Amino acid sequence: MPGHLYILVSLALFFIGTTGVLMRRNALFVLMSVELQLAAGSLALLAFSRGLGDQHGHVVAFFVMALAAAEAAIGLAIVVSVFRLRKKIDLSSIDELRN
Amino acid sequence: MFSHLRMIPLLPLLGAAYLILFGRRHSRSVIHTIATVAVFASCVISLDAFFFGLPSLVRQGGITDLVYPWFSGGGVSVDLAFRMDPLSGLLCLVVTFIGTLIHIYSAGYMAHDKDYARFFAYLNLFCGAMLMLVLGDSLPVVFIGWEGVGLASYLLIGFWYQEVANASAGKKAFITNRIGDFGFLIGMFLLFRATGSLSIPEILDAAKTGTALSAPLWLGQPVAFWAGLFLFVGAAGKSAQIPLYVWLPDAMAGPTPVSALIHAATMVTAGVYLVARMSSVYLLAPAALAIVAIVGALTAVFAAAIGFAQNDFKKVLAYSTVSQLGFMFVGVGTANFAAGIFHLFTHAFFKAGLFLCAGSVMHAMGGSGDITKMGGLANRLPWTTRVFQICWLAIAGVPIFSGFFSKDAILGGAFATEAYGHSLAWVGPLVGGLLLLAAFGTAFYMSRLYFLVFSGPCRADAHTQEHIHESPVSMVFPLVVLAVGAALAGLAGVPPAIRELWGQHGESTLAVWLEPSVGAPLQVAHSAEWRAMGVSTLVALLGIGLAYVFFGGGYREPAHAFVRKLPRFVVLVRDKFRIDELYAKILLRPFRIACDIIFQVVDRILIDKILIGSWTFVADMAGRALRFAQAGDVQRYLAAFAIGAAALVWVAARPASPDEVRVVVGGRTVKVDLVDSDVGKDTLRYAFDFDGDGTADREGTAPSAVWTYGAPDRYTVSITIEDPRWHTRRVLKRTLDIR
Numbered sequence: 001m002p003g004h005l006y007i008l009v010s011l012a013l014f015f016i017g018t019t020g021v022l023m024r025r026n027a028l029f030v031l032m033s034v035e036l037q038l039a040a041g042s043l044a045l046l047a048f049s050r051g052l053g054d055q056h057g058h059v060v061a062f063f064v065m066a067l068a069a070a071e072a073a074i075g076l077a078i079v080v081s082v083f084r085l086r087k088k089i090d091l092s093s094i095d096e097l098r099n
Numbered sequence: 100m101f102s103h104l105r106m107i108p109l110l111p112l113l114g115a116a117y118l119i120l121f122g123r124r125h126s127r128s129v130i131h132t133i134a135t136v137a138v139f140a141s142c143v144i145s146l147d148a149f150f151f152g153l154p155s156l157v158r159q160g161g162i163t164d165l166v167y168p169w170f171s172g173g174g175v176s177v178d179l180a181f182r183m184d185p186l187s188g189l190l191c192l193v194v195t196f197i198g199t200l201i202h203i204y205s206a207g208y209m210a211h212d213k214d215y216a217r218f219f220a221y222l223n224l225f226c227g228a229m230l231m232l233v234l235g236d237s238l239p240v241v242f243i244g245w246e247g248v249g250l251a252s253y254l255l256i257g258f259w260y261q262e263v264a265n266a267s268a269g270k271k272a273f274i275t276n277r278i279g280d281f282g283f284l285i286g287m288f289l290l291f292r293a294t295g296s297l298s299i300p301e302i303l304d305a306a307k308t309g310t311a312l313s314a315p316l317w318l319g320q321p322v323a324f325w326a327g328l329f330l331f332v333g334a335a336g337k338s339a340q341i342p343l344y345v346w347l348p349d350a351m352a353g354p355t356p357v358s359a360l361i362h363a364a365t366m367v368t369a370g371v372y373l374v375a376r377m378s379s380v381y382l383l384a385p386a387a388l389a390i391v392a393i394v395g396a397l398t399a400v401f402a403a404a405i406g407f408a409q410n411d412f413k414k415v416l417a418y419s420t421v422s423q424l425g426f427m428f429v430g431v432g433t434a435n436f437a438a439g440i441f442h443l444f445t446h447a448f449f450k451a452g453l454f455l456c457a458g459s460v461m462h463a464m465g466g467s468g469d470i471t472k473m474g475g476l477a478n479r480l481p482w483t484t485r486v487f488q489i490c491w492l493a494i495a496g497v498p499i500f501s502g503f504f505s506k507d508a509i510l511g512g513a514f515a516t517e518a519y520g521h522s523l524a525w526v527g528p529l530v531g532g533l534l535l536l537a538a539f540g541t542a543f544y545m546s547r548l549y550f551l552v553f554s555g556p557c558r559a560d561a562h563t564q565e566h567i568h569e570s571p572v573s574m575v576f577p578l579v580v581l582a583v584g585a586a587l588a589g590l591a592g593v594p595p596a597i598r599e600l601w602g603q604h605g606e607s608t609l610a611v612w613l614e615p616s617v618g619a620p621l622q623v624a625h626s627a628e629w630r631a632m633g634v635s636t637l638v639a640l641l642g643i644g645l646a647y648v649f650f651g652g653g654y655r656e657p658a659h660a661f662v663r664k665l666p667r668f669v670v671l672v673r674d675k676f677r678i679d680e681l682y683a684k685i686l687l688r689p690f691r692i693a694c695d696i697i698f699q700v701v702d703r704i705l706i707d708k709i710l711i712g713s714w715t716f717v718a719d720m721a722g723r724a725l726r727f728a729q730a731g732d733v734q735r736y737l738a739a740f741a742i743g744a745a746a747l748v749w750v751a752a753r754p755a756s757p758d759e760v761r762v763v764v765g766g767r768t769v770k771v772d773l774v775d776s777d778v779g780k781d782t783l784r785y786a787f788d789f790d791g792d793g794t795a796d797r798e799g800t801a802p803s804a805v806w807t808y809g810a811p812d813r814y815t816v817s818i819t820i821e822d823p824r825w826h827t828r829r830v831l832k833r834t835l836d837i838r
Contacts, residue, residue, distance in 0.1 A: 022738050030734075091734055098731025 006047035014040035027082065027089040031075045038068040104164035104181040104234060107144050107191060108244075110137045111198075112227030115220045122216025131206040134219035138202050138226050142195035149188045157185060157615050160300060163236065177297050180236040186440065186616035190233040190372055193447045194365050198226045200577035201360040201451070207573035208356055208458055218258060218354070225251035229365050233372065237298045238287045241373075245283065245337065248366045249276045255361060256353040268352040275346040279336015283373075286329035290380070293322040299376065306379035313383055323380050327387035330377060331394075334370025338424045341398045345679055347421055351413040355458030358413060363420050363454050364447040371427040371443050375436045378617045385519045388432050389526040392513070395428025396533035401676075403540030407547070408672040412457045412468035415548050419494065420450055422537055426509055429530050435512030436617035437610040441592040442509055444609070445501035448584035449493040455578050456487040459570040460552060465563050470548065474653050475557040479567045482575045484553050486582040491549050493585040495542040496639040501589030503636070508592060508607075510534055511631035515623040535638055542642025547650045555652035596628035756820070756829055757802070767809075767837055771816065773802040786819040795819070811838045 013036055020033025042061045049057020083089050114137030122130055152162050161184030169179040183191060202222060209218055228247025235241035250273075257269030291297050293312050294305040306312050312323040334340070339347035350362045361367070374381060374391060381388050402421035409415045423446050430439025461468050463480055477484045493500035496507075513531035517524075557564055569575070592609040605611065610620035623631075649658040662669050671677070728739065757773040771787060786795035789806040791814060797804035808814065814835050821828040 018741060022734050022741065092732060094733070095731030097733060097736065098729060 007044060010040045010044040010047060012040075013037075013043065025090050025092050027079045027091055030091065031072065031079065034075070035068055035072065038064055038071070103144070104148065104162055104183055105166050107141045107148075107195070107234060108181070108227045108230035110141045110144075110227075111223040111225075111230065113137065115224035115227060118216050118220035118223065122220055125216070127206075127210070127215050130216050130219050131202065134223050135199065135202040135206070137223055138195060138198045141226065141230065142192075142199050145188070145191045145195045148183055149192055153183060153185070153188050160184060161188070161615075169239070174295060175291070175297065177237050177239050179240060181231075181234040181240075182236040182300070183234060184616045185613050186372075186375060187233050189440065189444065189613070191230060193444060194226065194229050194233060197364045197447055197451050197581075198222075198229075198360060200580055201356045201364075201455075204359075204455055204458070204574050204577040205354075205356040207571045208462065209354060210571075212354075214258070218255075221251055221254045221258070222357070222360070225255065225361055225366070229369070232369055236300070238290070238302075239297055241299070241376075242280075242283065242287065245333075245369065246280065248361070248369065249273060249280070249337070252276075252350070252361050252366055255357040256350045258353055258357070262352075265352040268346075268349040272346040272350050275343050276336045279333045279343055279370075282329045282332025282336065284333075286326045286331075286333060289316070289322055289326040289329065293326070303377070303379045306383055312380060320386065321384055323383035324387045327377070327381045327384050328390060330373060330380075331370075331387065331391050334373045334391075334428075335394065336370075337373075338367050338370030338428070339398075339421045340370070340394050340424065340428060341401060344398060344402065344421045345682060348414055348417040348675070351411075351417050355413065355454060355461065358417070359451045359454030359458070362417070363450040367420060367424060368427065368443045368447070371424065371431055371439055374428070374431040375440050375617050378431070378434075378436050381431075382434060382518065382618070385523055388434055388518055389523050390432075392429050392432025392526055392530045395425040395430075395432050396530035396537070397425070398422065399425030399429065399537035400533050400540065403537045403544060405672060405675050406540065406544035408669055409544075409675075410469060410471050410673070412460060412470050412473075412548070412552065413454070414468075415470070415544060416450070416453055416457055419453075419541065419545065422541060423450065423494070425537065426506060426534060429513055429534055430509040433509075433513050433516040433527060433530065433621070434518030435509060435516060435621040437592075437607075437613045437620045438505065438508035438512050440613060440617070441607075441609050442502075442505035444591070445493065445505040445585070445588045448581050448588050449490040449500075449502055452486055452490040452578060452581035452585050453494065455574070455581065456483050456490065459483040459574055459578065462570050462574070463567045464559065465566060467563075470551045472559045472563075473552045473557070474555045474559075475553070476567065477553040480569050482569055482578065486578040487549065487553065489582045490585045491545050493589075495545050495643060496538055496635055497643075498632075498636055499586075499589075501585055501587065503632075503639075504589035504592050504594065506534075506538060507628075507632050507635055508594060510538070510635055511594070511623045511628050512621045514631065515627055516621060535634065538635055539638045539642045542639040543646045546643045546646030550646060550650040550652065551654075558653070594623075594628055594632075596623075596625040596632075599625065752822075752827060757831075760818070760831060760833065762816075762833055762835065764835065764837070767811070768805065768807045769816070769835060769837070770805045771803060771818065771833075773818070773820075775802060782823065784821045784823060786821070788817045788819070789814065791815045791817070808837045813837075 017033045017036030017038075017040055020036065021030050024030050024033060042064045045057040045061045045064070049055065049061075079089055082094065086093070114134050118130060118134060125133075148162055156162050161182050163183075164181045166179040166181070169177045171177070202219070205218065205222065209215060212218060225248060228244045228251055230244070232241055232244025232248060235244055253269045253273040256272050257266045260266045260269075287297065290302050290312075293314070294302050296302055296305070306323065312326070313321045316322045316325050332343075336343045347362060347367065351358050353362070381391070399422045402418045402425065406415050406418035406422065409418060423442070427439045427442045427446070430436070430442055432439075457468065459480065460473070460476060460483060463476070463483075464473065489500065493502040496503045510531060513527050513534060516527045519526050557567075559567075592607040594607055595605065598604070598607070606620045614620065649655055649661070674680075728735070757775040759774040761770075761772040761774060763770040763772070769789065773785065782800075783802075784800060785798070785802055785804075787797040787804040787806070788794065789796045789804075789808070796806060814837060816833045816835060818831045818833075819828055820831070
């Protein structure tokens with residue numbers, strides 16, 4: 001499979017993830033979309049790494065996986081506390097950033 | 100002390116400022132003490148200046164006090180300066196003296212009003228502005244005072260502004276006065292254009308010596324005529340003459356002390372003062388003088404006629420004031436300036452007295468001024484009655500009382516004047532005749548007022564009758580002082596014909612005193628003087644007699660018979676000849692329609708819709724945009740962040756392009772230079788294809804290349820710029836003609 005196809009898949013994944021982050025109202029789906037974006041980033045790193053014959057990309061991809069796990073843990077914790085506080089996790093109803 | 104003329108207007112103005120700012124903190128006694136002391140101090144300073152400072156300085160033009168040069172430039176220089184000469188000194192005394200009395204009276208009259216401080220602040224403001232008007236050394240300073248008294252008048256007419264009628268009476272006064280003020284300004288500008296000065300002494304000197312003011316201006320009339328005419332428009336507005344008199348009767352909506360001070364004794368006489376002040380200018384223009392005299396005489400007769408049928412105490416007095424002001428204008432309009440000022444002087448006493456009596460009576464009658472519901476008050480209000488009798492006899496022109504002398508000075512002068520020259524000689528006898536008619540009217544309506552209010556049985560209801568009482572001392576004291584003035588003020592102007600009886604020669608004291616200001620008094624033959632006095636006494640007694648026949652001891656049978664015989668005429672007079680309605684029809688309605696059109700077109704469409712609307716639209720859209728950005732929705736912020744990040748990537752990765760491609764052709768040699776300010780340009784690669792064969796002829800990091808063609812032809816040069824970091828490229832093409 002030629003290298004640029006990996007990049008195209010990565011790009012498609014990233015756009016799907018971004019769309020999900022921006023459009024979904026449910027915080028859980030947003031978190032899942034973020035995971036998708038991170039996966040897209042990892043895929044791009046791996047593709048470039050292989051295409052350029054440089055192993056640094058592989059290493060960074062592991063970092064990204066660790067980061068994604070941590071992000072999911074913190075993100076889910078926040079979502080759970082928001083749910084406890086407000087009995088819903090609809091992002092459009094959370095507008096405390098105003099003012 | 101007399102060098103500090105500025106203190107005279109300043110003290111009341113300071114009092115006004117203090118009372119406006121801090122009056123609410125003080126008790127009533129403190130408030131009226133501050134206000135009264137401020138005016139009384141002015142009065143003392145005026146007296147001092149008048150009797151001790153002025154006599155020695157009369158020949159030098161009076162006392163002057165330069166406060167500071169106000170403005171100068173472009174040939175104009177105006178000082179904020181005050182001057183007291185015999186004329187302004189006399190006025191100054193009248194204003195401060197009567198002003199003090201009215202302040203004292205007001206302390207009693209307004210005792211129960213909740214806006215005590217505001218009232219006294221306005222009264223002080225009025226006194227300060229009036230003194231500025233009187234003492235001003237240049238027309239602009241006079242004009243400040245002129246506008247200041249207008250403002251104070253407006254504020255005090257509408258003092259009880261909770262009632263719409265009072266507020267609109269104030270507006271009517273103010274707007275009518277604005278018409279006059281416009282005339283004042285035009286007159287001032289004309290005088291300035293002709294003489295190059297706004298200082299009153301300089302203008303008067305120019306009138307006496309130079310020819311600047313006798314030069315023809317429009318319609319073959321001299322500058323002096325037009326300036327005089329326009330100044331008289333201002334005077335007619337302030338002094339309620341035809342056709343601008345309509346505001347004064349409505350001005351009675353204000354508290355009675357205000358009516359006495361502003362709308363009888365002082366402010367309304369400012370117009371007469373102005374004409375007398377500018378006497379030298381008027382003397383150059385007999386036609387302007389004639390207009391002043393004729394308007395004055397017509398006003399005197401017309402207002403007296405309206406006074407016949409009014410049933411409100413203060414309305415009768417208001418029309419009487421309009422009428423008496425007409426007398427004064429005839430005085431100054433017949434070049435008999437001293438007589439006009441003399442009548443102003445005596446009128447200030449008796450009319451202020453009459454108004455204060457009105458206040459006292461209304462105080463006793465529970466605030467009502469309806470004379471059809473009065474009668475028989477002579478026993479109940481002894482002091483008020485005495486005072487009213489004296490003032491009544493004074494205004495009616497009964498011998499010995501002050502009004503007799505001043506009215507005769509005007510009447511005698513009207514028949515004897517020679518100010519008009521040959522072609523206008525008929526004006527003097529005409530206005531004299533009209534004045535006799537007006538004098539008869541004056542005697543009649545004043546006597547009617549007296550009989551209906553003070554004689555016969557009381558027509559008020561039982562409840563009101565129980566409460567009739569004499570006013571407190573603070574109100575009676577000014578009344579008595581004014582009554583003394585009304586009785587004796589005439590002694591200042593006893594005519595030469597009478598002075599001769601006890602061996603004194605020459606003109607009256609007042610005329611001699613005023614000579615430096617208004618010129619030599621009018622010479623009236625002693626026989627003519629006696630004739631005028633005889634006729635006017637007769638006329639006065641006739642008027643009083645007729646009033647007694649009609650109204651002695653209440654409404655009598657002849658009065659009823661008259662109403663039965665001419666019912667529509669009586670109603671017409673009672674409705675003031677429906678002049679207000681006429682003005683409403685021919686002036687106000689077209690004006691309102693025009694205003695409405697302008698409002699719809701200019702305000703509604705141009706200003707509201709286009710000028711304001713477009714900006715509110717912009718602001719509204721900007722607000723919407725900002726509101727969208729500030730919604731607190733984290734996804735929206737994220738979207739903005741994503742767009743921003745994408746934009747940054749695009750800017751960093753966008754295809755390179757030079758600012759300018761310079762192509763220099765020299766023979767067959769071509770030099771191409773790419774000028775670029777981009778910082779990162781040294782990382783770019785450039786490829787130049789000069790002959791159009793698709794392969795690069797020159798290549799590398801240098802943004803320029805030179806090529807020499809072999810044969811003349813039309814070539815297409817393509818330049819490829821490549822960014823190796825992003826693998827983006829851009830191709831530019833240029834066509835060259837090589838010869």
